[in-house]
Amino acid sequence: MEIPTPTLETDRLILRAPIAADFEDWAQFAADEETNRHLGGPQERAGAWRGMCTMTGAWVVRGFSMFSVIEKETGRWVGRLGPWQPEGWPGTEVGWGIVRDCWGKGYATEGATAAIDWAFDALGWDEVIHTIDKDNVNSHAVARRLGSTILREAVLPPPLNWPVQVWGQSREQWMARRGR
Template sequence: MSKPLPVLETDRLILRPPQAEDFEPWAAFVADAEVQRFIGGAQERAVAWRMLRLMAGAWAMDGFGMFSVLEKASGCWIGRLGPWCPADWPGTEVGWALVRDAWGKGYAIESATAAIDWAFDNLGWTEVVHTIAPENVNSQAVAKRLGSTILRDGWLPAPINSATVVWGQSREQWMGRRRSA
């Protein structure tokens, strides 16, 4: 018997595994060149469909994947965020990407905090990383606010095939920071 899929709630957000109803906002999200600038560039609807099903499949096969992020007040889908570790990835990642309308509201910090807590509590990870393009200063700021630092240089495998900077922290660092907060 499989475990029920998690639904996480923060003060302003709901994080849940992707569902078929997320397709239209997901397609708009991956078509937005500015949002996708550091994560592979704008994509067509057909690619968005595959990406959504890829994430749902990760939940089915691995018991984790990125969450769909919903704004509680509006019920709107505002992005995808959470644990991710495909083959040949440079670490156990909690990554994030939100629609432009959600930028600057603290949603990335709020939802990443919940996702990192969940990953450490449920996946047995000893480290969480964030793969961030060297020029992506906004995501670097989020990583810093989460308490992460640059750990090493990395490489994102195909189909991305690009260098990345691996930010992150150990489980002990995260837990110590959370206890002192």
């Protein structure tokens, strides 16, 4: 059974639901210690598989989830980002994770911008948040570029149970900033 999911495009990226062919790249991303330092730590292939299937299954259960990020120029899988709200989550999140050799290219900001537009327009969200480790300066910079500020502190639900800063903004703030 195929579940209809959107495909979003930016100047340099294609955002689409994860597919089985993404798994090798997803597993390499999940295994990278530096990339996952603030995302719960590196994962072995079995954990990466469960994580990818959880995000893919959320499309069926919630009607939204993170997208696979595909670099238009090369067709390469370069990360995952987008709307995320598992049970007990501290709000309606748009999060990101980009492969390390693509850090500094602006992909997280570019992709998150498209995902936030989609979350507000298609999902009708009133607020978007980003749950970020207090020491993750790279994601703090992305959140600032998106116009988000620290809203509160939270602890992610079990089995994660780790403290985060909740960055974000309202629909009205986003729309005003985007001139819409």
